[in-house]
Amino acid sequence: xxxxxxxxxxxxxxxxxxxxxxxxxxxxxxxxxxxxxxxxxxxxxxxxxxxxxxxxxxxxxxxxxxxxxxxxxxxxxxxxxxxxxxxxxxxxxxxxxxxxxxxxxxxxxxxxxxxxxxxxxxxxxxxxxxxxxxxxxxxxxxxxxxxxxxxxxxxxxxxxxxxxxxxxxxxxxxxxxxxxxxxxxxxxxxxxxxxxxxxxxxxxxxxxxxxxxxxxxxxxxxxxxxxxxxxxxxxxxxxxxxxxxxxxxxxxxxxxxxxxxxxxxxxxxxxxxxxxxxxxxxxxxxxxxxxxxxxxxxxxxxxxxxxxxxxxxxxxxxxxxxxxxxxxxxxxxxxxxxxxxxxxxxxxxxxxxxxxxxxxxxxxxxxxxxxxxxxxxxxxxxxxxxx
Ligand code: F3S
Numbered sequence: 126x127x128x129x130x131x132x133x134x135x136x137x138x139x140x141x142x143x144x145x146x147x148x149x150x151x152x153x154x155x156x157x158x159x160x161x162x163x164x165x166x167x168x169x170x171x172x173x174x175x176x177x178x179x180x181x182x183x184x185x186x187x188x189x190x191x192x193x194x195x196x197x198x199x200x201x202x203x204x205x206x207x208x209x210x211x212x213x214x215x216x217x218x219x220x221x222x223x224x225x226x227x228x229x230x231x232x233x234x235x236x237x238x239x240x241x242x243x244x245x246x247x248x249x250x251x252x253x254x255x256x257x258x259x260x261x262x263x264x265x266x267x268x269x270x271x272x273x274x275x276x277x278x279x280x281x282x283x284x285x286x287x288x289x290x291x292x293x294x295x296x297x298x299x300x301x302x303x304x305x306x307x308x309x310x311x312x313x314x315x316x317x318x319x320x321x322x323x324x325x326x327x328x329x330x331x332x333x334x335x336x337x338x339x340x341x342x343x344x345x346x347x348x349x350x351x352x353x354x355x356x357x358x359x360x361x362x363x364x365x366x367x368x369x370x371x372x373x374x375x376x377x378x379x380x381x382x383x384x385x386x387x388x389x390x391x392x393x394x395x396x397x398x399x400x401x402x403x404x405x406x407x408x409x410x411x412x413x414x415x416x417x418x419x420x421x422x423x424x425x426x427x428x429x430x431x432x433x434x435x436x437x438x439x440x441x442x443x444x445x446x447x448x449x450x451x452x453x454x455x456x457x458x459x460x461x462x463x464x465x466x467x468x469x470x471x472x473x474x475x476x477x478x479x480x481x482x483x484x485x486x487x488x489x490x491x492x493x494x495x496x497x498x499x500x501x502x503x504x505x506x507x508x509x510x511x512x
Pocket of ligand 1: 202203242263352406407408409436463464465466467483484
């Protein structure tokens with residue numbers, strides 16, 4: 126892999142041990158994936174922020190980087206709670222202290238404490254064709270597919286290394302030739318809103334590549350589908366005919382054809398259950414989702430035996446304050462900085478309804494609480510919570 130004179134000096138420790146250590150990580154990755162060189166990035170996004178996920182080992186690693194600073198705009202994934210809901214999320218003092226220690230470590234490095242997986246709405250907006258190093262899989266697939274920015278699916282350490290060095294190895298999704306479709310997906314039944322996350326889970330579990338999909342949906346539908354696809358497999362980009370920015374040039378070679386049937390996706394849906402919690406906002410809600418929810422629940426009363434929790438970026442929530450007011454008046458809770466998966470929600474509630482395939486996939490796992498989860502579209506869920 127070609128290194129500039131300056132990169133060689135950095136690797137030799139001329140800019141300090143931390144820079145050398147982080148650059149070594151990027152060079153190693155580049156060698157493994159046959160990158161020709163390192164390329165500058167416009168931004169980074171870091172996952173592995175929740176104390177539930179990274180634990181004391183993560184705190185120890187962050188402390189070892191003390192003094193390091195990010196060199197490009199960098200944002201953070203959700204943490205384990207919204208400080209305004211510590212009681213509801215059953216956060217004890219010790220856990221709170223450790224989580225905030227993690228956030229402080231990142232802030233000291235110059236990372237913006239956005240605590241969201243949807244920085245692309247307001248906080249960290251990439252441009253078409255821009256090279257970035259993002260870690261959150263749902264944000265990676267959104268950036269590549271919907272925006273046309275270029276990022277591999279970074280780990281939390283490699284994203285942080287890239288944020289500090291300001292570069293990433295040039296391979297995978299950074300290369301035009303790797304962004305073409307590998308599979309053509311036809312949907313063989315009439316598509317309804319609740320099918321997007323389920324189709325995503327199915328595609329992610331059966332292919333490893335770049336799917337080209339023929340379907341109609343809005344950006345919120347595609348966000349849910351992409352997040353599910355990235356969660357159930359390792360897909361970091363898809364094309365949707367007529368919608369995503371690179372679809373016209375995506376079908377270059379002969380590709381494998383797959384038809385998704387209704388039966389294929391049914392197993393992900395989950396049985397109809399008496400839910401204790403309705404969770405919306407995985408990935409974090411968009412402004413338009415918040416407005417739709419508010420419009421739907423305006424002037425109605427919530428059932429007392431079911432909680433409605435909505436998760437969003439603080440920036441989205443602040444900009445949609447009127448929608449948030451209406452949802453709160455209805456009895457719902459709108460939480461920032463966290464989500465149904467990285468908080469204790471899955472440990473507190475055992476029967477959950479969500480419109481997110483990704484949330485369902487995780488919450489059903491014993492490590493995240495092993496809840497019974499049904500996946501339905503947003504309006505079906507909202508209808509079920511009205512008294
Ligand atoms: Fe975001 Fe949490 Fe889902 S980080 S994609 S809301 S699991």
